[in-house]
Amino acid sequence: MDGGQPAGRIQQLARMLLDAPDAAACERCLDALDDYVAAQLAGDDYGERFSEVAVHLDSCVACAEGYALLYEARLGDAALDETHAPAPDLSFLEPGVAEPLAPDALRARRARARQADAIAAASVRVGNRLRLTLSAALLALLPPPAPTPALRGAAATPFFELAANEPDAAVERLVLTAYLADTPNTCLLRVQLALRGRALLDLGGVAIVLLLGDERRTATTDAWGEAVFADVPRAALATAVLEVLVDPTT
Amino acid sequence: MDNQALYEACRQHGSDAQIDGFEALSRHLYAVAYAMLRQRPDADLLAADCMQLALIKVHRSLDQCQNPAAFRAWAAQIARRTVLDQLRRPTSRETALPDEGQLLPQQLVVQPPEQPLDVRALLLDAITSGPLSERSQRVVIGRFFDEQSDELLARRESALGDGRVLPSHIQVTRAKNLAKLRGDATLMARLHELLTV
Numbered sequence: 001m002d003g004g005q006p007a008g009r010i011q012q013l014a015r016m017l018l019d020a021p022d023a024a025a026c027e028r029c030l031d032a033l034d035d036y037v038a039a040q041l042a043g044d045d046y047g048e049r050f051s052e053v054a055v056h057l058d059s060c061v062a063c064a065e066g067y068a069l070l071y072e073a074r075l076g077d078a079a080l081d082e083t084h085a086p087a088p089d090l091s092f093l094e095p096g097v098a099e100p101l102a103p104d105a106l107r108a109r110r111a112r113a114r115q116a117d118a119i120a121a122a123s124v125r126v127g128n129r130l131r132l133t134l135s136a137a138l139l140a141l142l143p144p145p146a147p148t149p150a151l152r153g154a155a156a157t158p159f160f161e162l163a164a165n166e167p168d169a170a171v172e173r174l175v176l177t178a179y180l181a182d183t184p185n186t187c188l189l190r191v192q193l194a195l196r197g198r199a200l201l202d203l204g205g206v207a208i209v210l211l212l213g214d215e216r217r218t219a220t221t222d223a224w225g226e227a228v229f230a231d232v233p234r235a236a237l238a239t240a241v242l243e244v245l246v247d248p249t250t
Numbered sequence: 251m252d253n254q255a256l257y258e259a260c261r262q263h264g265s266d267a268q269i270d271g272f273e274a275l276s277r278h279l280y281a282v283a284y285a286m287l288r289q290r291p292d293a294d295l296l297a298a299d300c301m302q303l304a305l306i307k308v309h310r311s312l313d314q315c316q317n318p319a320a321f322r323a324w325a326a327q328i329a330r331r332t333v334l335d336q337l338r339r340p341t342s343r344e345t346a347l348p349d350e351g352q353l354l355p356q357q358l359v360v361q362p363p364e365q366p367l368d369v370r371a372l373l374l375d376a377i378t379s380g381p382l383s384e385r386s387q388r389v390v391i392g393r394f395f396d397e398q399s400d401e402l403l404a405r406r407e408s409a410l411g412d413g414r415v416l417p418s419h420i421q422v423t424r425a426k427n428l429a430k431l432r433g434d435a436t437l438m439a440r441l442h443e444l445l446t447v
Contacts, residue, residue, distance in 0.1 A: 010370045013394040014441050017373075017432050030334055034327045040417070047399070057421055058393070064425035066334040068418035073285040073330070075416075085280035086298050090272055092306045093263075103273045107266055 012055065021060045029056040029063045037070050115141045116165070123167040128247040129209075130168050132176070136238040138162075156180070159187070170248035172196045178237065186231045193225040195246060200224065211241040257318035260309070272305060278322055279304045279329040286333045300336055304329035369444050370395075376437050385410075386427045389420050 029052070036053045039046035047054045057064045091101040094109070101109065118138045124131050142160045156179040164174040173194040178187045191208050203225030210217045210229050213236060219227040232240075251259065251274060259271030283304070284297040308325045315324050377390050385407060392398040392406075400417035407415040431437060 009394045009397060010373060013373060013428075014369050014445055017428065018438065018441055018445065020432070026338075030331060033334070034330055058425055058428055061422075061425045061429050062338055064422045066337060068416075068422045069286045069337070070330055070334070071418040071421075072416065073282070076285055080278070080281040080285060082277040082281045084284075085277040085301065086294075088273065088276035088305055089302055090269060090305075092309055093268060093272065103269050106269050110264065110266065110269070 016055060016059045019059070021056060021063075025056055026060060026063055029053050029060065030066065033063070033067055033070055037067065037074055040071065041074060111141070111143065119162060119164045120167070123164055125168045125248070126243075128245060130171050130174070130244040130246065132162075132164065132167070132174065132242045132244075134162075134237060134240045134242070139238060156188070168248060170196055170246045171244060174244065176242060178232075178234075181231065183231060185234055187234050187237070189229040189232045189237075191219070191221070191227045191229075191242065191244075193221055193227075193244065195225070207245040209243040209245065211243070212236040213239065253321040253323075254318045257312075257315060257321040260321075261312055272309070275308065275322070275325055276301055276305055279308075279325060282326045282329045283333050286330065296333075296336065300329060300333045303336070304332040307332065369441065372437070372440055372444065376431055376434065380431070380434075382427055382430070386423055389424045390427055393424060 032050055032053050036046055036050045039049055057067050087102045087104075089100040090103055090106045091097045091099065093106065094101060118141050119132075122133050122135065122138050124133075139160055139162075142162055144159065158177050158179050160178050162176040164171075164176075166172060167174055171193065173192075175190075175192040177190045177192070179190065181188050189210065193203055193206060193208075195203060195206070201223045203221055204223040206221040206225070206227075208219045208221065208227045210219070210232070212233065215236075217229055219229055221227045251271075256271050256274060259265075259267040260275065262268045262271075280297055280301040283300040284293060287293040287297050287300075290296060304325070307328050311328070315321055317324065374391075374395065377387055382390070388407070389403055392403045393400070400420040403420045404415045404417045407420070
């Protein structure tokens with residue numbers, strides 16, 4: 001300390017003591033704090049470049065403490081440990097979702113939505129029939145289902161399951177499941193129908209047509225709404241067309 | 251994933267790439283927040299809260315990122331500001347930074363001078379005669395009377411022992427001691443009187 005110090009700093013100190021900082025000054029300080037610390041760590045003349053921040057930090061303990069946290073954290077930026085982060089809640093990426101969504105749950109949700117959109121796009125009513133056109137893109141969206149009882153009793157291994165919910169006014173639900181067959185390169189295709197206005201044991205007699213290129217096969221649902229196509233070439237599935245002959249007006 | 255790719259991924263609404271992007275970004279922002287909060291007993295929880303809030307802010311502000319090549323740095327800045335804002339909430343103030351020295355909220359007692367003082371003499375007397383520690387006095391005087399930088403003051407204090415002193419320690423110490431000076435009504439009245447004459 002000597003006697004030659006400029007009066008400006010002393011005046012600044014006096015003014016700082018008399019003028020209590022307000023919330024707006026804190027906001028301006030916090031807005032600039034990151035750049036202030038970056039300049040300080042870079043060896044720039046931060047006090048000159050950010051004079052308002054420098055003055056404010058002397059007059060506001062809360063901002064000074066925030067600055068200290070920031071400064072000390074950025075000193076150790078190179079040693080950031082990214083391995084211990086908890087799973088984020090990504091529900092903010094999905095408008096209208098209120099419950100938390102971890103990344104995996106959101107992926108599953110979006111996969112289901114993409115499947116539903118693709119199935120809806122592949123389903124069209126043509127006269128008295130609901131037509132479902134398969135494609136490689138559609139099949140690729142379907143997740144491998146868990147093993148389920150096929151044909152009410154026999155255990156089998158499904159390799160895809162396509163479920164169309166309310167594809168049109170007549171059909172409440174259409175589930176198409178493909179099972180590995182004993183014969184290589186073939187599969188067993190099971191169709192399970194639920195129809196609007198018809199109870200479970202009243203689902204028999206609905207004609208199901210399977211078009212495999214030039215080949216046309218027909219089956220009829222039983223009382224449970226189930227129809228089966230055996231020995232279907234797996235290679236033909238990606239271009240197969242399934243038609244359900246049910247009139248929405250009846 | 252580089253910054254540009256991460257930025258583009260986060261902008262792909264409805265895609266799995268967007269999920270991957272925000273998941274990757276969340277790890278970075280958590281680390282940034284935790285680095286600021288690691289001294290606190292609730293660092294894990296608070297860092298997770300800040301990460302979550304910062305992710306939402308980043309998502310809402312993606313269009314304002316003017317330099318995608320520095321996307322992580324831009325998002326980290328948002329996370330750091332989020333931490334500062336969270337710490338200023340009333341419930342967070344209970345476990346603020348450890349003290350830098352004597353910080354009793356006692357009022358300084360500046361003896362009324364027998365002779366009229368100028369501003370400089372009044373302040374110097376308040377700083378040196380009050381209950382400020384020697385380090386606190388050096389920190390305040392160094393800044394305002396000797397125009398020394400915090401870096402220089404930190405080096406000097408470090409050289410005096412008691413471990414490494416950072417410029418940030420100097421800043422917090424000074425702010426706290428100035429706050430104590432501000433709490434002295436007699437000093438404030440004298441200052442006001444001198445400055446308005």
